[in-house]
Amino acid sequence: MTYRKLPSATLAVMMATSVATSAFSQDLNVLTWEGYADPSFIDQFQKQSGCTVNATYVGSNDDFAPKLAAGGGVYDLISPSIDVSGLIIDAGFVEPIDTSRIEAWEGIYEKFRKEPGINRDGVIYGMPYSWGAIAFMYRNDAFDTPPTSIAELFDEKHAGKVALWDDKSAIYVAARLNGDMDIYNLSDEQIAAAKARLVEQKPLVRKYWATAGELVDLFAGGEVYISNTWAGYQSSLLAEKDIQVTEFIPEENAEGWMDSWMIVKGRASDCAYKFLNMQITELGQCGVANVNGYSAANKEAARACMSDEQFIALHQDDPDYLDSLLLWKPLGERTEAYTNAWNAVKAQ
Structure with a gap:
């Protein structure tokens, strides 16, 4: 699919529709990758939080913007990669994250928290998750x-x-x-x-x-x-x-890639923040590491829930490994x- 910058008038109508449909419930609809809402850790989150997670999966980063443009109000959270997150911010599909509500925020690798793809003018729009x-x-x-x-x-x-x-x-x-x-x-x-x-x-x-x-x-x-x-x-x-x-x-x-969770415009519910907090602490970080084999964005959580062998194998002791790869960039x-x-x- 091809991403095109949307006219401001179109965006205004879409955002108004999104806000109008955002009557919050305990349901949490996520647009994400396979494994990011796996029952092995999502079931525990649902029991503990009272929030029900409904996942729709993508096969490419090119799927996020078109699906949001077609009706972003049905989703609460998305998890695009660093090469398209900036486009999604600029299109007005997502809203800033209140990092004060993310208890483990400071445990995230600084290099990920400062990635330009999730930052705009000192405002943060994404919570790094995996890489x-x-x-x-x-x-x-x-x-x-x-x-x-x-x-x-x-x-x-x-x-x-x-x-x-x-x-x-x-x-x-x-x-x-x-x-x-x-x-x-x-x-x-x-x-x-x-x-x-x-x-x-x-x-x-x-x-x-x-x-x-x-x-x-x-x-x-x-x-x-x-x-x-x-x-x-x-x-x-x-x-x-x-x-x-x-x-x-x-x-x-x-x-190389890094994925971040982002809140769809007008969907910042309590369940959304409960989900973000779960995903960046041990349950979510080792959840994705054990299911997908991906590295975790929160070094402290990874150290707490991984064996020494897994910690080293996933380069958790060496985030600069990502610099040796060709990290995806916005086009x-x-x-x-x-x-x-x-x-x-x-x-x-």
């Missing part, structure tokens, strides 16, 4: 020599066994393979070159996957044996099925160019 890498993953039984490069996904010998996330970040992958490493500031010519590379790859691709479960099924069924992946999550689901896979950061590097006015290029690849 990690968009790594690559392969089935161990399909490779005699472990792959080390993105080029493996473009090699004809893997025809029909390749998958790729159905997201505009596919442009980032192809651009790096082309040697264009400034992936968030690509020129029109570089985007066109990435698009051409993806079109060339398309006959090799078994599936552009949209959800974690979809990729897991493809790997488990032997339909696919190499893809990019949400590091830590799909590999853990495959381990439960006794499918041996390995994640790797290729020589062309990998993208601004260039969003449309990237998204249109990816849609054009799929339309071929």
Whole structure:
């Protein structure tokens, strides 16, 4: 989907509608990623808080703005990544977070609290939640020599066994393979070159996957044996099925991300703040770490609920690990160019 800046008049009508529909109840509707409202920890929250959580899942960051534009008043909380959170703030879809109501706020890594993508003129619009890498993953039984490069996904010998996330970040992958490493500031010519590379790859691709479960099924069924992946999550689901896979950061590097919870305009209920407080303390932080394999934004909570081995494995002792990756950045006015290029690849 393509994100376009909405006219101020349209935004005014939408925000009025959102506020008008915000008669609060104990129901809490969240628009989020798989695993962020998992019963393993959400059930306990519901029992303790009296709030009922209803989750709608997205498969791409490009899903948030269109769903909010189509009727943001039905959602209370969203959890976009750092590359689109700024767009959502600028569109007026979310409201500032009262950090004084977040008891564990100071426990969040300072580098995340100060991220430009959730800050505007000294006002904070997002509560950092989790972070990690968009790594690559392969089935161990399909490779005699472990792959080390993105080029493996473009090699004809893997025809029909390749998958790729159905997201505009596919442009980032192809651009790096082309040697264009400034992936968030690509020129029109570089985007066109990435698009051409993806079109060339398309006959090799078994599936552009949209959800974690979809990729897991493809790997488990032997339909696919190499893809990019949400590091830590799909590999853990495959381990439960006794499918041996390995994640790797290729020589062309990998993208990094950080997700934050944001309050939809006019939806700052008591349940919303109870939910935020749960998600940034031990229950929510180790909840997402145990379900998704993602790193936690609150180091203090992570230390309290993780084993030493898990703490180190998730880089909780080294948040600068994220700096070694290509942390997602807002594309601004260039969003449309990237998204249109990816849609054009799929339309071929």
